[in-house]
Structures are given as structure tokens and as C-alpha cells.
Amino acid sequence: MTVYADNAATTPMSEAAVAAMLPYLTEISGNPSSLHSDGQRAKEALEAARADVAAALGAQPREILFTSGGSEADNTALRAAAVLGAEKGKRHLVSTAIEHHAVLHTLAALEKEGFEVTLVPVGESGIVDPAAVAAAIREDTALVSVMYANNEIGTLQPVAEIGAICREKGVLFHTDAVQAVGRCPIDVNAEHIDLLSASAHKFHGPKGVGFLYVRRGVKVTPLIAGGAQERGLRAGTENVGGIVATAVALKEALARREEDAARLTALRDRLIEGLAAIPHSALNGDPVRRLPGNVNFCFEGIEGESLLLLLDDRGIRASSGSACTSGSLDPSHVLLAIGRVHDVAHGSLRLSLGEDATGEEIDYLIANVREVVAYLRSISPVWRDLQSGQGRFLL
DSSP states (O other): OOEEOBTTTOOOOOHHHHHHHTHHHHTOOOOTTOOSHHHHHHHHHHHHHHHHHHHHHTOOGGGEEEESSHHHHHHHHHHHHHHHHHHTTOOEEEEETTOOHHHHHHHHHHHHTTOEEEEEOOOTTSOOOHHHHHHHOOTTEEEEEOOSBOTTTOBBOOHHHHHHHHHHHTOEEEEEOTTTBTTBOOOTTTTTOSEEEEEGGGTTSOTTOEEEEEOTTOOOOOSSOSSOTGGGTSOSOOOHHHHHHHHHHHHHHHHTHHHHHHHHHHHHHHHHHHHHTSTTEEEOSOSSSBOTTEEEEEETTSOHHHHHHHHHHTTEEOBOSSGGGGTOOOOOHHHHHTTOOHHHHTTEEEEEOOTTOOHHHHHHHHHHHHHHHHHHHHTOHHHHHHHHTSSOOOO
8 A cells, every 4th residue: 555644745736637637738838927819828827816815814915926836935925024114114024943944044043144033942842832922022123034834743832822913913913824825714904914825736736836925015025027927926927737737636625624633633633643542652643733734753773864764665655753864863853842852753654644534544544653663663773772771762
């Protein structure tokens, strides 16, 4: 059996999204900036997709800026807010310790440019306290950026509460909603969101397409100079086919969101229960306030990379919280932020379920993770030391 349990990394395109995209790869080839009929057909499709995406967020079409993905959207949002803040003498930015690297690395770059950054810590639950965010805001704060749902441990943040605090204090509020769009009910007005980032391939759209919601009145400084596309805010000919497919995938995800969430939550909890039975293991993040399909565990005495490779041999596609698979030996910054020590954080596993997950697949996941963890522990000198009392169990 093959089980794809890495949907937080990317999702397969839906059939409807593929079908919507194909005509713009084979038949409708006009540039949406061209005045001729082919160009105007592309322009009409582009603007119809923009309207659909805006409606999904409770926004206006002019507030949607199409990008190459979530990372570009994050970079654009943070740099736009930094420029606006600097114009008013505000050079302080607030975020959290568990943000995606697209946010954290941009903040680090802005620090080198003279901005000051405060990263609010999170507790063991992986949820930021709105009161801690409020306490971090100063007179010179230009922006607060808090992700909607964490990409590793799936925890859902109190976005509406934080948005209300920012609105009251007159501070711009950005949320990286890459993991949440299509999975969570989002209303940018009710939640007081000024800037929101999203990526199509997280909700069964194509890779290489994303968007940034920009509340009307918030000035954006373009990252890419060139043409007048996207109202002069993002140069480069728009990926019409990809954008059309994005809108279709998003509408499709929202149409079945409640049904999918209920079914996935039940499967997720069943998976959590099965993995929690493994001795010296721990669920990462709040057990309830998390994405419907996200399960993230640490298993003491093993390495996440070995776990991933052996599971892959058994047809299970998953991810680890450890960054070792990308050539680094450093464990996940998210797991460290919620209090996991290095040795434990290295033995992490993220299973992110898709909407088509079945009970049979959950049983397969539980059985194989148990077997692989037991095998890795049987050949681990660290595990032998723990069992003999020469080491101390942490989980």
C-alpha cells in the first residue's frame, strides 16, 4: 500500500483544477495585458479568478495580488509594512518564534537593515497568547505577523483576537495563512486582517501560484520591478492558467470544507490515539486546536531521518520536524520553541492527511510507524542506554 501523508508539504492538483488550467496551456494563449481579443479573453479569466479568490476571504477583488507562492507573498507583506512603518518612524516588528522561514528569514534581513524584531514565545501547546502579543506592541511597532496555522505542528492561532488587538492599537496585522486557506473559515474583515498570504499548491491547486490579500488603503512596495501588471504592484506576465486553476481549487475546497474537516478530524484523532500508545512518544502541539489532518509526534531514542526513509520503503510518504533531510543537523525551530530538547526533537514525524484518507490507511500508518520505531530503537545505542538506566527518559 502507498499512503501519501505529506499534504502539508504539497497536495496533488484536483482534477477540476487541472481541467480548468489546460485550455490556458493549449488554446487561450493571449497575454492579459494585450488589447486584442485573445489577450482580453485571458484578462477576463484572470479577473474572474481574482473575484472568486476574493470572495473566499470576504475581500474585494482589488485587494488580491497574485504572486508566485506563499514565500513571495510573505516577503511582500513584511517588506511593505516595514517601508510604511519606516516612513512614520516606526521600525519595530512583532512576530512569533514558530513562523515559517519565509517570515523569519525576511525578519532577519530587515533586522540587518535597521529594524528591531520581537519574537513572542509560545507555550508547550504551540499556541501564542494574544496578551503576550499585546504586551510586545510598542509605540514604534509597524507590524504584527502571526501565522494562521503552523505548518509543522498544525496548531491554530487566535488570529481574530490578535487582529482585534492590532486594529485597536493602529498596527498592521499580517497572517501567513498558507496552511489554513481552504481548510479553515477565514473572513479578513471579521478577523481584522490587513495582509494575508496563501499558496495554491496547499489546497490542490498548482505549484508556483499564490496570492497576497492587501486591505484597501495599505500601500505595497513592489518586490519585482518591470511592467504594470497587478496594478503595478507585481511586475511580470500573470500565470493565467495557474491562477484560474487556483480559483477553481479554492472554490472546490471550500465547498467541501466542513464535510472534509469532520471526517479528517475523526481520522486524525484515531491516528493520534494509535501513535500515543508507543512508549516514550509525545504529540507535538495542542491535541484539539489544530488542523484537521495534522499529526506530529516525537519518538525518543530515534532519528527522524531514519524513520522517514524506512517508512518510505513501506510506501508511506511523510515529513520530519527535523531539518536534517535538507542537509542540516539542526532540529525544527518549531519543536524547540514548544520546549522539546534537541535529542527528542530530532526524532519527530509529521503525518498530514489528505481529504481522501481512509480508515484502512490510518491502520496501515499506525502499524508501520510502531514497527519501524521498534526496529530503530532495537539497534540504537541511545535507546539501550535509556533502558539500562545510563540515560534519562525525557518523554
